[in-house]
Each structure stands twice: as C-alpha cells, then as structure tokens.
Amino acid sequence: MTKFNFELTKEIELLRLVTVGSVDDGKSTLIGRLLVDTKGAFEDQLMAVRKKKGTVKVSSAAEIDLAMLTDGLSAEREQGITIDVAYRYFATPKRKFIMADCPGHEQYTRNMVTGSSTANAAIILIDARHGVLAQTKRHTHILGLLGIPHLIVAVNKMDLVDHDQATYEKIREEMKEYCAKQGVRDLICIPMSALTGDMVSVRGDNMDWYKGDTLLETLESMSVLDDLDEKPFRMPVQLLNRPQTADLPDYRGFMGTIASGTVKVGDELVVKPSGKISTVKEIVTFDGNLQEAFAPQSITIILNDEIDISRGDMLMHVGQEDSDSKFLTANVCWIGDEPLETRKKYLIKHAASEVKAMVSEVNFKTDIHTLAQDEADELAMNEIGRVTFKLQQPLNYDKYADNRTTGSFIVIDSFTNNTVGAGMIV
Amino acid sequence: MSEHKLTQLKALEAESIHIIREVVAEFRNPVMLYSVGKDSSVLVHLARKAFYPAPFPFSLLHVDTGYKFKEMYDFRDAFCEEIGADLIVRKNEDAINKGMNPKEFGVARCCQALKTTGLLDALEEGGYDAAFGGARRDEEHSRAKERVFSMRDEFGQWDPKNQRPELWNIYNGRIHDGESVRVFPISNWTEMDIWSYIREEKIEIVPLYFAKERPMIERGNMLIPYYEENKDQLLEGEVPKMIMSRFRTLGCSPCTGAVRSDATNMDEIVIEAAAARRSERETRIIDHGSNSMEDKKKEGYF
Structure with missing residues (x-):
C-alpha cells in the first residue's frame, strides 16, 4: 500500500463551482468527462453507463456514455431535460470541488440561481457551432450580479467546427465585450471538446494554437483566497443559548456563524439594532474556548454585560458599523411565478432576520442583450432589475459587493411561502 | 492570512452547524433521524458541537426495522446513554406482526413498509415539523438533487419537479400547517470527508x-x-x-x-x-x- 499522507489532506482546498449552459451544449458530457478524468466516478457507476452491455470492465472513457453518468431523475428523463440542480463532487490531490450542475432551460433559471449563489467560480458552456445565445447572456449577467469571482467560458464541441481558431476567437471577443460592460474582473476562455477530452484534462493534438491552461489546470490553479477575514466583523445572531441547567444556571451565549472579519476576547462590540455596547468575555466552541475567531466559523460568544440580544441582531465592532435603514435598494433576480409589482407586500429574509417589506419602486429592468436599463413597474419571472423596498423595521446590511452574506436577501411570498426573489444590495 | 483559514473539513463543519442552528431557531418541534450508521454518528457529533455546552434541544428518532445487526442495537443504546441523548425508537409494529421480510415480500415492499411507512407514521405521531437526516448528495443520483431544506407535503412526499429555490446560506423554513421539512446538514460531505x-x-x-x-x-x-x-x-x-x-x-x-x-x-x-x-x-x-x-x-x- 502506498504511503498516505494525512497531513497533506489538511491542505486540500474547497472550491465551489457552478456549471451553466444552454440546452444540448454538452454540459453532461463535460461533467462526465471531469468525473472520469479525476476518478470521481466509481467503477460500478461506470459499469452502469457503459455503451456495450455485457462488457465486464471499463478501461477507457471511450467505452462509456459520459452524459449518462450525470443522468437525472426519471421525472426529468420523461421530459428529456434537466429541471433542477444536481450537485457533483470530485477531487484532485490539491482540491475538492463541489459542482452545482445547473439546468439550461430558461424556465428553470430559478434553479440556476440556486446553484450559482454559493459558487466561487463558474463554467459557462458554449456550443462552438451556435456561439453566444440569449441564454448564455442571461446566465452570464446573473453570474456577474451574484459576484462570482471567476468566470470560465468553455467553448465546447470544437471537434464539430474542425478545431477552427477563428470560430473560438469570435466567441471569445463577444464574451469579453459582454463581460466588460458589467465589470466582470476575471474571465478565462478555453476551447475544448468534452467528447474527445481535448483541453479538459489533457491538451490533445488538435488545438496547438491555444496556449492557455486546460480546464482542469485552470480549476486547480485559480485563487480560492478570499479577503473575508480582512473585512469588518459581522455576526448575525442565530440563537440565544440559555441552558439554565444546574451546572450552567446563568450561561447566556450568542450563537452564530461569522459572516466576515475576526473577533477577539476583549473586543468591544456593538449590538444592532439596539446600539448597546459590551465586550467579549469568551468565545466558546465544543473544541475549547478560542482567543480569536474568524469567518466562516460557527461559534458562541459570551459578553461581559447582560444586555438584551435576540435572533436577527447583528454583532459588529464599534466604529465599523453598517447601514441601518428602513429602505433597501437591490439588484433583484425575480424567480416567482407571479410578477413583482410596485406596492406589493412581501417578506424579506436577510441573515437571521425576517421583515415585512413593500416594493416602493422598480428603478429599472435590465435588457439582458444590451444591458440597457429600461423603465418598468414590475418584474416577471426570470427578469432582472433594480428594486427599492420599504421595510417595516430597519435592517442592518452591507453592500453585496462588500459582503455576500450581509448584502444578500431572499424575497418570500407570504401567501404561498415560496422563495420568489434573490436580492443583492447595492 | 493563512492563520485565518479553515481546513475544508472545518469549513464543512461550520456550514453544518449553521444549518442545524437555523432549524432549531425556526421550527417548533424538530427531531433528528438516527440510523446508527457512520453518517448518523457524524450528524449527532455536529449537533453536540452546535449547542455546546448545552445538550442539543431535540430527540433522536430511530425508525427500527427490527432487522438491524445486533452490534448496531448494542452500539445505539450504549452511545445514546453515554451522551445523554433522548432516544425514541419506533417500529411499524403492524407490518412486523404480519411477518414482513425481504425474502418473501420482496425488498421494495419490505422497505416501503418498515422504513417509509414506519418513518411517516413516527413523524406524524411525534408532530415533528422538521426532521434532520444524514443523507449526502454524493451517495446517489436522486440525493444529488436534494435541497438542504427539502419540503414535504402533508403526505410526507417529495416533489423533485418543484423544489423551492435555495440561495446562499439563507434557508426559507416557512411552511403551511401539515407540511414539514427534511433537513440535510451534511449534504455537501463526501464519503471520504465522513x-x-x-x-x-x-x-x-x-x-x-x-x-x-x-x-x-x-x-x-x-x-x-x-x-x-x-x-x-x-x-x-x-x-x-x-x-x-x-x-x-x-x-x-x-x-x-x-x-x-x-x-x-x-x-x-x-x-x-x-x-x-x-x-x-x-x-x-x-x-x-x-x-x-x-x-x-x-x-x-x-
């Protein structure tokens, strides 16, 4: 048995990835290819999707139907389309990847938003024969709004356009221009064929004109560092821990997941919205008390003063406070069946708070082709725009560009209880 | 920078604890499904971490088919006693009395009676509005499509065509009377992580x-x-x-x-x-x- 290095496994980094594309652009084949090439698929799963039944061994990717490996539910097979996000897991010696595999159909954009919201990087698939489609633009715009740090454009099916460099360059230029308009920082384009495997994990012999990294090299080398710990400290209080047992009669701990920044014992904290101030007495975890904690740890904080704190309150450092306002303006991706309308009332869930909200104004609706800002007083399903809400109680929030956790919210229809909108505060 | 970095296992742990705490904050009567296996052991460990130094504020529910290995029953009883967990064991007595077994009735019917019906009956009897489970998305292709908060109708059924959108780590736990959620805090863990x-x-x-x-x-x-x-x-x-x-x-x-x-x-x-x-x-x-x-x-x- 080869020597296994347990220490090295601690260095493995987590990268959350999302894959989007239009219908039939070869996404399932690409994901199947990544799973096979990184050994993310098990033999019994490969055996189930081999092309020739009766073969007893699978020795190469050519013998299996790659797209079948990520085959969905029977409910989806009936319709021949992917409805919902599937999560796939694969790893290289350096990284573990959680990949949200999203549906391509426009009517399932809500599921694409679900899969993308937590991603650090996105792969946008484009069929080289068809170029940039309306759905490509919609997805790219949503990924831009969601602030996905790295976008990778995978120009797939290059084998079907004779590996033509000009075809690739034309798509690359168009995507570069579209992304520049909305301020996407990191865009990487890669020509590939998921079916033959060229430029996925191996270079192949067909596209020597492309000098960049393969897809897998790109995924393994892109930065996963965030600057969450350098941002102001924010901890939404999820729960108050008051065991009131014989051995812990007066224990009052505030439980939460640190959204950003760091906190130390002795730090002076302000509780929003009350504005009351106290200092950190203890940072409690099951593994022992900490002197310092940082995002995204889940901890319990004990303060030196007995002040009134409840679920939804936000802890932060004095002098590094956020906005608290009865108004909130955000980019909204509308995913409800019924349109968002001016003056309509909803619930907004933000961090650990839930408040009533009314649409006071639709500032504009975005034309996804031109990115023009059109006048509107409603947003229909799958439309994107900027909306101002009036809140029943003030919320403490940051801008989404500064903080993905305290700058995001969901809109809930209080009659159906459904999640109908995704908001990114500007 | 590097001193402020979690290992990927610790990042998964923090995410799971966050989910468990959200459920306790938002639901009236949660319960944790406990199947005695390794994923259950991890789930219970995370629950203990989430509420330390207090005990976790829900019971463990074992839907027992009566066909578990003897070692599992021994372990279950000793483990729950040791950590002071409140263990509820429920069986589909009706089916067991009728002699339900996989050999005569077939695996599908046996599972349906002893596991699915047993679970639905136990959840209804307890009036639970949220049930934690230790399912992981890497296990199987329908579980790969599961939300962290998975809505169930009054009949406890899952509608994969119409799942509620789930954005960032904001979970919408609002339900109508009679509905419930299954919550999967270790969705993103792989077998290797476990x-x-x-x-x-x-x-x-x-x-x-x-x-x-x-x-x-x-x-x-x-x-x-x-x-x-x-x-x-x-x-x-x-x-x-x-x-x-x-x-x-x-x-x-x-x-x-x-x-x-x-x-x-x-x-x-x-x-x-x-x-x-x-x-x-x-x-x-x-x-x-x-x-x-x-x-x-x-x-x-x-």
Missing part, C-alpha cells in the same frame, strides 16, 4: 465498520454476514466461511453486504476509502432494481 472527519474527531462508530474475521456467505460478488439463528437464509450449496471483512455502509442485515478488507483502524479505513474504486452503496440491495431511491424518496423515504 471517514476523514470520524478519524480526526475520534467519533465513535459501530464496530462492524472495522475489519475482522467474520462468518460470511459468499453470494455472487456479495458478502453476506452469517448468523447462526438465520441458518434458513442459506441457499443450496452455500457454506459460511470466516472472512476478513468489514462494512462500508450499514443497513438491515438481510440486505447489506460486507466487503473484503484488512482495515482494522481509522487510519486504514481512510486509506481504503481514498483508494476505493467502487461506490459504498453498491453493497446496499435497496438501491438496485426497479424501485429506485428516487421513487422511494417521492413516497416519503428519507
């Missing part, structure tokens, strides 16, 4: 996970554990043999196979999991055949 975490955190698991010489029946490429009292399960020509083996996953004894293995401690198990070329659920008869996990999940199976 074993590595059990090793790192020194979490107790059922001894059947460790390799030992055990009496086994070889059937096709399955290893089926042999017990003296189940002699009648032997097919013609089968002779039990002592085989060095262990379980990668634990279910009901008639329907769970073992694998040949020399892994007798956690280090060796992690190394074996890293090298595994076949999926753990291969040894679970329940996943195969026409009645798939997807169908069972729609009916209310966890």
Whole structure:
C-alpha cells in the first residue's frame, strides 16, 4: 500500500463551482468527462453507463456514455431535460470541488440561481457551432450580479467546427465585450471538446494554437483566497443559548456563524439594532474556548454585560458599523411565478432576520442583450432589475459587493411561502 | 492570512452547524433521524458541537426495522446513554406482526413498509415539523438533487419537479400547517470527508465498520454476514466461511453486504476509502432494481 499522507489532506482546498449552459451544449458530457478524468466516478457507476452491455470492465472513457453518468431523475428523463440542480463532487490531490450542475432551460433559471449563489467560480458552456445565445447572456449577467469571482467560458464541441481558431476567437471577443460592460474582473476562455477530452484534462493534438491552461489546470490553479477575514466583523445572531441547567444556571451565549472579519476576547462590540455596547468575555466552541475567531466559523460568544440580544441582531465592532435603514435598494433576480409589482407586500429574509417589506419602486429592468436599463413597474419571472423596498423595521446590511452574506436577501411570498426573489444590495 | 483559514473539513463543519442552528431557531418541534450508521454518528457529533455546552434541544428518532445487526442495537443504546441523548425508537409494529421480510415480500415492499411507512407514521405521531437526516448528495443520483431544506407535503412526499429555490446560506423554513421539512446538514460531505472527519474527531462508530474475521456467505460478488439463528437464509450449496471483512455502509442485515478488507483502524479505513474504486452503496440491495431511491424518496423515504 502506498504511503498516505494525512497531513497533506489538511491542505486540500474547497472550491465551489457552478456549471451553466444552454440546452444540448454538452454540459453532461463535460461533467462526465471531469468525473472520469479525476476518478470521481466509481467503477460500478461506470459499469452502469457503459455503451456495450455485457462488457465486464471499463478501461477507457471511450467505452462509456459520459452524459449518462450525470443522468437525472426519471421525472426529468420523461421530459428529456434537466429541471433542477444536481450537485457533483470530485477531487484532485490539491482540491475538492463541489459542482452545482445547473439546468439550461430558461424556465428553470430559478434553479440556476440556486446553484450559482454559493459558487466561487463558474463554467459557462458554449456550443462552438451556435456561439453566444440569449441564454448564455442571461446566465452570464446573473453570474456577474451574484459576484462570482471567476468566470470560465468553455467553448465546447470544437471537434464539430474542425478545431477552427477563428470560430473560438469570435466567441471569445463577444464574451469579453459582454463581460466588460458589467465589470466582470476575471474571465478565462478555453476551447475544448468534452467528447474527445481535448483541453479538459489533457491538451490533445488538435488545438496547438491555444496556449492557455486546460480546464482542469485552470480549476486547480485559480485563487480560492478570499479577503473575508480582512473585512469588518459581522455576526448575525442565530440563537440565544440559555441552558439554565444546574451546572450552567446563568450561561447566556450568542450563537452564530461569522459572516466576515475576526473577533477577539476583549473586543468591544456593538449590538444592532439596539446600539448597546459590551465586550467579549469568551468565545466558546465544543473544541475549547478560542482567543480569536474568524469567518466562516460557527461559534458562541459570551459578553461581559447582560444586555438584551435576540435572533436577527447583528454583532459588529464599534466604529465599523453598517447601514441601518428602513429602505433597501437591490439588484433583484425575480424567480416567482407571479410578477413583482410596485406596492406589493412581501417578506424579506436577510441573515437571521425576517421583515415585512413593500416594493416602493422598480428603478429599472435590465435588457439582458444590451444591458440597457429600461423603465418598468414590475418584474416577471426570470427578469432582472433594480428594486427599492420599504421595510417595516430597519435592517442592518452591507453592500453585496462588500459582503455576500450581509448584502444578500431572499424575497418570500407570504401567501404561498415560496422563495420568489434573490436580492443583492447595492 | 493563512492563520485565518479553515481546513475544508472545518469549513464543512461550520456550514453544518449553521444549518442545524437555523432549524432549531425556526421550527417548533424538530427531531433528528438516527440510523446508527457512520453518517448518523457524524450528524449527532455536529449537533453536540452546535449547542455546546448545552445538550442539543431535540430527540433522536430511530425508525427500527427490527432487522438491524445486533452490534448496531448494542452500539445505539450504549452511545445514546453515554451522551445523554433522548432516544425514541419506533417500529411499524403492524407490518412486523404480519411477518414482513425481504425474502418473501420482496425488498421494495419490505422497505416501503418498515422504513417509509414506519418513518411517516413516527413523524406524524411525534408532530415533528422538521426532521434532520444524514443523507449526502454524493451517495446517489436522486440525493444529488436534494435541497438542504427539502419540503414535504402533508403526505410526507417529495416533489423533485418543484423544489423551492435555495440561495446562499439563507434557508426559507416557512411552511403551511401539515407540511414539514427534511433537513440535510451534511449534504455537501463526501464519503471520504465522513471517514476523514470520524478519524480526526475520534467519533465513535459501530464496530462492524472495522475489519475482522467474520462468518460470511459468499453470494455472487456479495458478502453476506452469517448468523447462526438465520441458518434458513442459506441457499443450496452455500457454506459460511470466516472472512476478513468489514462494512462500508450499514443497513438491515438481510440486505447489506460486507466487503473484503484488512482495515482494522481509522487510519486504514481512510486509506481504503481514498483508494476505493467502487461506490459504498453498491453493497446496499435497496438501491438496485426497479424501485429506485428516487421513487422511494417521492413516497416519503428519507
């Protein structure tokens, strides 16, 4: 048995990835290819999707139907389309990847938003024969709004356009221009064929004109560092821990997941919205008390003063406070069946708070082709725009560009209880 | 910078604790499904971490088919006693009294009666509005599509075509009377993560996970554990043999196979999991055949 290095496994980094594309652009084949090439698929799963039944061994990717490996539910097979996000897991010696595999159909954009919201990087698939489609633009715009740090454009099916460099360059230029308009920082384009495997994990012999990294090299080398710990400290209080047992009669701990920044014992904290101030007495975890904690740890904080704190309150450092306002303006991706309308009332869930909200104004609706800002007083399903809400109680929030956790919210229809909108505060 | 970085296991742990706390904050009467297996051991460990130093504020519910391995019952009782957990055990007594078993009635019907109906009845009886489960998305293709908060209608059924959008780590726990949610805090963990975490955190698991010489029946490429009292399960020509083996996953004894293995401690198990070329659920008869996990999940199976 080869020597296994347990220490090295601690260095493995987590990268959350999302894959989007239009219908039939070869996404399932690409994901199947990544799973096979990184050994993310098990033999019994490969055996189930081999092309020739009766073969007893699978020795190469050519013998299996790659797209079948990520085959969905029977409910989806009936319709021949992917409805919902599937999560796939694969790893290289350096990284573990959680990949949200999203549906391509426009009517399932809500599921694409679900899969993308937590991603650090996105792969946008484009069929080289068809170029940039309306759905490509919609997805790219949503990924831009969601602030996905790295976008990778995978120009797939290059084998079907004779590996033509000009075809690739034309798509690359168009995507570069579209992304520049909305301020996407990191865009990487890669020509590939998921079916033959060229430029996925191996270079192949067909596209020597492309000098960049393969897809897998790109995924393994892109930065996963965030600057969450350098941002102001924010901890939404999820729960108050008051065991009131014989051995812990007066224990009052505030439980939460640190959204950003760091906190130390002795730090002076302000509780929003009350504005009351106290200092950190203890940072409690099951593994022992900490002197310092940082995002995204889940901890319990004990303060030196007995002040009134409840679920939804936000802890932060004095002098590094956020906005608290009865108004909130955000980019909204509308995913409800019924349109968002001016003056309509909803619930907004933000961090650990839930408040009533009314649409006071639709500032504009975005034309996804031109990115023009059109006048509107409603947003229909799958439309994107900027909306101002009036809140029943003030919320403490940051801008989404500064903080993905305290700058995001969901809109809930209080009659159906459904999640109908995704908001990114500007 | 580097001193402010979590290992990927610690990042998964923080995410799971966040989810468990959200449920306790938002639901009236949550319960944690406890199946005695390794994923349950991890789930309970996370629940203890989430509320430390207080005990976790919900019960453990074991839907018992009566067909679990003896070692599992012994472990369950000792473990719950040791950590002071409130354990509720429920069985579909009606089906058990009728002699439900996989051999005569078929695996699908047996699972339906003892697991799905048993679970739905127990959830209804307890009036639980949220039930934690230890399912992972890497296990199987219908579980790969599952939300962290998975809505169930009044009949406990899952509608995969119409799942609620789930954005960032903001979970919408609003439900109508009669509806409930199944919550999967370890959705994003892989089998490798589970074993590595059990090793790192020194979490107790059922001894059947460790390799030992055990009496086994070889059937096709399955290893089926042999017990003296189940002699009648032997097919013609089968002779039990002592085989060095262990379980990668634990279910009901008639329907769970073992694998040949020399892994007798956690280090060796992690190394074996890293090298595994076949999926753990291969040894679970329940996943195969026409009645798939997807169908069972729609009916209310966890």
